Amino acid sequence: LAKTTQPISMDSYEGQEVNITCSHNNIATNDYITWYQQFPSQGPRFIIQGYKTKVTNEVASLFIPADRKSSTLSLPRVSLSDTAVYYCLVGDISYSSASKIIFGSGTRLSIRP
Amino acid sequence: NAGVTQTPKFQVLKTGQSMTLQCAQDMNHEYMSWYRQDPGMGLRLIHYSVGAGITDQGEVPNGYNVSRSTTEDFPLRLLLAAPSQTSVYFCASRSRDQRIHEQYFGPGTRLTVT
Numbered sequence: 001l002a003k004t005t006q007p008i009s010m011d012s013y014e015g016q017e018v019n020i021t022c023s024h025n026n027i028a029t030n031d032y033i034t035w036y037q038q039f040p041s042q043g044p045r046f047i048i049q050g051y052k053t054k055v056t057n058e059v060a061s062l063f064i065p066a067d068r069k070s071s072t073l074s075l076p077r078v079s080l081s082d083t084a085v086y087y088c089l090v091g092d093i094s095y096s097s098a099s100k101i102i103f104g105s106g107t108r109l110s111i112r113p
Numbered sequence: 114n115a116g117v118t119q120t121p122k123f124q125v126l127k128t129g130q131s132m133t134l135q136c137a138q139d140m141n142h143e144y145m146s147w148y149r150q151d152p153g154m155g156l157r158l159i160h161y162s163v164g165a166g167i168t169d170q171g172e173v174p175n176g177y178n179v180s181r182s183t184t185e186d187f188p189l190r191l192l193l194a195a196p197s198q199t200s201v202y203f204c205a206s207r208s209r210d211q212r213i214h215e216q217y218f219g220p221g222t223r224l225t226v227t
Binding site for chain 2: 036041042043044045046049087103104105106
């Protein structure tokens with residue numbers, strides 16, 4: 001399983017766009033990149049997943065360069081409710097290992113008024 | 114759908130006691146996992162299962178047992194509780210369908226061992 005590196009913490013202000021970058025130099029061919037969000041006293045919640053280029057949903061965008069050694073989660077126009085810990089995960093989603101998902105320490109994002 | 118449910122929400126144990134944390138899901142997911150999260154830390158995988166009757170160890174399996182007799186349930190047993198097992202425990206499930214990548218988490222069980 002590829003090891004990931006993300007900033008420990010980030011601060012921003014309401015209305016700003018926030019970009020959180022994750023490094024995964026040892027990503028394997030079958031690995032996907034997944035981001036989760038966790039609020040205090042709650043379980044993590046899936047945000048977005050991608051393999052290459054750009055993925056966008058109603059919550060966020062995920063940018064993955066051609067070499068796939070890093071990825072950037074982009075949160076447009078954040079609000080106070082986006083204050084949470086964000087986890088970047090890299091792993092193979094095939095049958096044999098899909099359940100063995102490893103979380104790192106995450107990025108603690110704080111949004112100020 | 115209730116999603117992933119966990120009981121109890123809170124539990125206090127004395128060192129050496131045993132207990133079972135319950136986890137159930139009603140989404141017919143094949144994959145289920147148990148994680149622990151210590152204060153200020155990320156989640157660490159304890160055990161996981163890819164289907165009824167099949168379980169395997171994660172990063173930190175020592176001191177815990179699991180079984181998977183049905184698709185719906187995945188209980189986690191603490192055999193001889195130790196203060197080092199004080200943590201928040203999360204159960205999760207996801208579909209085997211490779212087109213569906215989302216893992217669903219329960220609300221967690223906060224365990225204190227004194």
